[in-house]
Amino acid sequence: MKLIPPELEQITATTLEHYNANAAPFREGTRDHDVTQNVAALLSRIEAEPPFSILDFGCGPGRDLKTFTALGHHAVGLDGAERFVAMARDDTHCEVWLQDFLHLDLPDERFDGIFANASLFHVPAQELPRVLRQLHSTLKPGGVLFSSNPRGTNQEGWTHGRYGAFHDLETWSRYMVDAGFIEIEHYYRPAGLPREQQPWLASVWRKANVIAGA
Numbered sequence: 001m002k003l004i005p006p007e008l009e010q011i012t013a014t015t016l017e018h019y020n021a022n023a024a025p026f027r028e029g030t031r032d033h034d035v036t037q038n039v040a041a042l043l044s045r046i047e048a049e050p051p052f053s054i055l056d057f058g059c060g061p062g063r064d065l066k067t068f069t070a071l072g073h074h075a076v077g078l079d080g081a082e083r084f085v086a087m088a089r090d091d092t093h094c095e096v097w098l099q100d101f102l103h104l105d106l107p108d109e110r111f112d113g114i115f116a117n118a119s120l121f122h123v124p125a126q127e128l129p130r131v132l133r134q135l136h137s138t139l140k141p142g143g144v145l146f147s148s149n150p151r152g153t154n155q156e157g158w159t160h161g162r163y164g165a166f167h168d169l170e171t172w173s174r175y176m177v178d179a180g181f182i183e184i185e186h187y188y189r190p191a192g193l194p195r196e197q198q199p200w201l202a203s204v205w206r207k208a209n210v211i212a213g214a
Contacts, residue, residue, distance in 0.1 A: 003124055011163045012100050015122055016080050018161035019060075023083035027061040035117060035148075037191060039067055041204050042113050042146035045184050052112040055138065058119025059096060062088030068115070069094060076111075102127055106138035114138070114145040118200075121149040125156055125165045132179035139207045145181060147172075148189065151201040169201060181205035 003011070019026065046052050052073045056065050059077030061084055068075035069092060077088045080100030088096045099105060101123050114135055123131050135145060152166025167175070173183060184206055188198035 003126060008102060008124065008127065011124060012080065012102055015162045016082075016100060019081040020083045023061065023081065023087065027063075027087060030060070031063060033063075035064065037189070038117055038146060038148055038202055039064065039115070041185070041187075041202065042115055042144060043071070043073075045144045045204055045206070046113050047142055048112045048140070053110065053140075055106075055111045055114045057114050057116040057135070058101070058122075059088050060084050062092040062094070062096070064115060064117060065092040065094045065096070101131060104131065104134050106134055108137055109140045110138050112140055112143050114143070116145065116147040118148055118150075120147050121164045121166065122162065123165065124163065125154075125167075128165070128175050129179060132175060132181075136180045136207055141207065143207045144184070145205045145207070146202070147205075148200050148202040150199050151188075167201075169203075172201065172203065176203070176205050180208045182208050 043052065050072065054068050054073050054075045056068065056075055056077045059065055059079050062077060065075045065077050065088055075094050077094055077096035078099055079085050079088065082098060085096050085098045088094065139145065150164065150166055151168060154167055154171050156165035169186060176183065182205060184204040186201065186203035188195060189200040189202055190198060
């Protein structure tokens with residue numbers, strides 16, 4: 001069933017309300033998460049000369065902005081939760097944009113890479129093609145997008161106060177290819193565990209010059 005605009009607005013507002021209300025415990029609970037594999041997956045595939053321009057899409061309190069900056073890159077954060085944006089600005093001194101995922105205003109061909117770690121799954125499936133095309137447009141030619149999402153069987157709905165869409169690899173790949181991306185690699189996390197104990201699907205994509213169907 002297609003979601004109508006008021007339903008989409010409610011999804012956004014309720015999900016962001018959850019993050020704003022739980023910003024401090026979320027920061028403490030995720031501060032020490034090891035995502036070095038994901039950071040390396042993005043940076044190792046960018047073919048531009050460093051330092052890179054990186055968009056941390058759904059940057060939260062700014063943990064990964066700190067990492068990219070410490071590595072010498074120019075990182076910009078984006079998040080829809082006001083408390084996360086304030087935390088990220090204070091903790092990293094990076095430029096951080098307050099934008100929710102369904103109302104993006106992104107510059108064309110600005111970034112060498114996009115780091116979408118545990119963020120794009122909040123986009124309802126019907127809106128995902130549009131959002132991915134916006135991310136495609138803000139990448140420089142040949143730029144790279146990394147995503148990591150909790151995987152599923154293409155169901156979507158509410159979980160613990162947040163809206164999420166949980167795609168399998170085949171469906172996620174179709175969305176990405178249709179938006180103009182070429183797959184570089186994918187893997188499941190955490191590393192070294194049986195597949196049933198790997199809830200995260202990570203994938204790396206390069207911007208193609210022509211979008212399918214355009």
